[in-house]
Amino acid sequence: MRRTSRHLIRLLATGLCLAQLAGQGLAETRPAKELFGGAKLPSQGQAAPFGSYAKGCMGGAVALPTDGPTWQAMRLSRNRRWGNPEMISLLERFSKDAASLGWGTGILVGDISQPRGGPMLFGHASHQIGLDADVWFTPKPAEPLSPQQREDMPFTSMLDKSKFLTVDTRRWSDTHARVVMQAASYPQVERVFVNPAIKKKLCETWRGDRSNLGKVRPIYGHDEHFHIRIGCTPGATGCKPQAAVGQGDGCDKSLAWWFTDEPWAKPKTDPNAKPVKPRQVMLSDLPRACAAVLAAPANAAGQEMVAAYSAVGAVPVPAQNIEAIIANAQSLPEIGPLPRPRPFD
Numbered sequence: 001m002r003r004t005s006r007h008l009i010r011l012l013a014t015g016l017c018l019a020q021l022a023g024q025g026l027a028e029t030r031p032a033k034e035l036f037g038g039a040k041l042p043s044q045g046q047a048a049p050f051g052s053y054a055k056g057c058m059g060g061a062v063a064l065p066t067d068g069p070t071w072q073a074m075r076l077s078r079n080r081r082w083g084n085p086e087m088i089s090l091l092e093r094f095s096k097d098a099a100s101l102g103w104g105t106g107i108l109v110g111d112i113s114q115p116r117g118g119p120m121l122f123g124h125a126s127h128q129i130g131l132d133a134d135v136w137f138t139p140k141p142a143e144p145l146s147p148q149q150r151e152d153m154p155f156t157s158m159l160d161k162s163k164f165l166t167v168d169t170r171r172w173s174d175t176h177a178r179v180v181m182q183a184a185s186y187p188q189v190e191r192v193f194v195n196p197a198i199k200k201k202l203c204e205t206w207r208g209d210r211s212n213l214g215k216v217r218p219i220y221g222h223d224e225h226f227h228i229r230i231g232c233t234p235g236a237t238g239c240k241p242q243a244a245v246g247q248g249d250g251c252d253k254s255l256a257w258w259f260t261d262e263p264w265a266k267p268k269t270d271p272n273a274k275p276v277k278p279r280q281v282m283l284s285d286l287p288r289a290c291a292a293v294l295a296a297p298a299n300a301a302g303q304e305m306v307a308a309y310s311a312v313g314a315v316p317v318p319a320q321n322i323e324a325i326i327a328n329a330q331s332l333p334e335i336g337p338l339p340r341p342r343p344f345d
């Protein structure tokens with residue numbers, strides 16, 4: 001009898017070890033993007049960014065409700081409308097300000113982050129810690145878009161594709177410029193990424209206060225949406241801040257470089273070189289806290305939010321109290337929308 005129970009204990013212990021090993025093995029052999037891409041719900045606990053924008057993860061995320069008075073979330077099936085509460089709060093605030101600048105009835109929000117942040121199976125190198133969000137260059141229409149329309153609605157580029165790196169003036173308007181500059185005006189916003197042609201247009205035409213123009217950064221793509229990045233949230237000790245943008249409006253050599261051949265030249269490759277498979281980012285490459293974020297129990301309240309988006313065909317409902325999120329987030333100074341720039345001052 002005693003021998004049997006000892007045997008049983010040994011068996012159980014082996015089983016436990018094996019299960020643990022299997023779990024560990026999975027984390028060691030599967031790329032981090034598969035592990036984080038597979039997480040459907042956020043982790044419980046305090047909201048916290050870990051690591052850097054392009055190499056990290058996030059605990060305690062909240063979802064941007066699919067619909068608000070001045071925003072709509074797009075491409076709901078991607079399940080990437082999770083962010084740090086500070087980011088969700090900023091988007092809510094920005095959406096109101098954009099609407100009062102005459103930007104339709106508010107903003108269309110693209111990807112923020114996955115439920116637990118981290119690397120993604122497709123798209124974005126950054127957006128990993130809940131502090132990045134994409135906003136469409138198309139304003140929110142008055143009529144709510146159906147979940148299907150949010151999947152299918154095509155992007156509209158702000159570029160004239162028949163020319164080299166040129167804004168299409170039939171599409172680009174002063175309101176577009178004001179909306180981008182509004183996004184850059186908030187103190188928590190450290191960068192707003194736009195296409196180099198858009199940055200150039202702003203450099204040439206923005207007649208208002210230029211003190212935030214330096215935050216607007218030129219980058220590939222970003223001609224059908226712009227990308228808002230906020231800084232590490234206060235007290236987030238695990239968050240790795242990025243270098244501050246330089247002084248000045250950025251309408252300088254760093255912008256001129258984009259209009260040379262260099263950024264667009266095909267990388268020189270040796271035809272005889274063996275193709276090297278890029279090394280996958282593994283969980284062990286991310287901050288240590290990310291293993292805990294991945295293993296943490298799910299926030300059950302998130303289930304409702306997932307249900308709200310997966311019911312394609314049903315009217316999406318905000319399944320979360322946005323007011324509570326905003327109340328808990330750091331308050332923004334009341335500066336209101338930027339004044340309309342006068343043409344010649």
Ligand SMILES: [Zn+2]
Nearest residue numbers: 132133134227
């Ligand atoms: Zn983005």
